[in-house]
Amino acid sequence: MLKTDNTTKAFAPASIGNVSLGFDVLGAALAPIDNSLLGDWVEVADAEQFSLSCDGRFAHKLPPNSVDNIVTQCYEYFQKKRLALGYKALKVKMHLHKDLPIGSGLGSSASSIVAAFYALNQYSAKVFEAEVFDKNTLLKMMGELEGQISGSIHYDNVAPSYLGGMTLMSGQDTQIALNLPVLDKWYWVACYSGLSVSTAKARAILPTSYSMSDTLQFGRQLAVFVDSLHKRDEALAASVMIDVIAEQHRKALLPYFDEARAFAIQNQALSFGISGSGPTVFAVTKTLESAQSIQSWLAQHYIQNEDGFSHICKIDQAGTRTL
Structure with a gap:
């Protein structure tokens, strides 16, 4: 019998936070018109023991110790939340393709965080036939991890990167972000x-x-x-x-x-x-x-x-x- 391949790879686009007039409450995801991918992607695959590997244009800027990498922290946080709900622990390894520069203002950390959580949730759906966390809960988790880096929880990068389009943060736990109409001629x-x-x-x-x-x-x-x-x-x-x-x-x-x-x-x-x-x-x-x-x-x-x-x-x- 062939072994099922549960490998999941997720891409999260770069984003503009604030969009000038919307400090901490407005964000927009970016897609180059040449169809290139501007953002990070994360892969989750079956493994007996967790490990994290990295490559990409800006991988050399990441912490040398994988324990300090935000993707490892995403895995640990996701695992903790899963176990609290009574799910079995995930046995996976992860890979980060880092194409966004750190400290660039393009939602670099958000892109890695969003791709990691999304990939882990989709992997769970493959293995257990159901996503563990709904969209709003996952977004809240993304914001909490982002807050560890920036010093405060805000969603103006993680929300557009995750949901796409232009997003307005509501300040409400029941629906953290709202999608706004996009002026697509711009x-x-x-x-x-x-x-x-x-x-x-x-x-x-x-x-x-x-x-x-x-x-x-x-x-x-x-x-x-x-x-x-x-x-x-x-x-x-x-x-x-x-x-x-x-x-x-x-x-x-x-x-x-x-x-x-x-x-x-x-x-x-x-x-x-x-x-x-x-x-x-x-x-x-x-x-x-x-x-x-x-x-x-x-x-x-x-x-x-x-x-x-x-x-x-x-x-x-x-x-x-x-x-």
């Missing part, structure tokens, strides 16, 4: 400079309190943006994509940010901002020609070393999926 130019910005450091640089006027502007912008997406009003949506919370403080960590913004706006960008904590920046355009012009400038002037890269993207509607 192009998103994402450019990683090659530098590294710690999420914890980027959060520490922010004020502990904000003025009433900034708070009101933040709320108005987010409300108008969500409404404009439902109405398919591209001009109105673009007009409120302004960061009043983080950008003015975080841009000091990003060399040539102001110059990049100026060029993008001069070349028909609808919006320009910092992806998550940075240093990745993004520009939104209505035409491919404009996107290509901005991408070319960023490649020449914003990228600082050989680790940097840029992609012209659309919003990834699929989210995490098996490969």
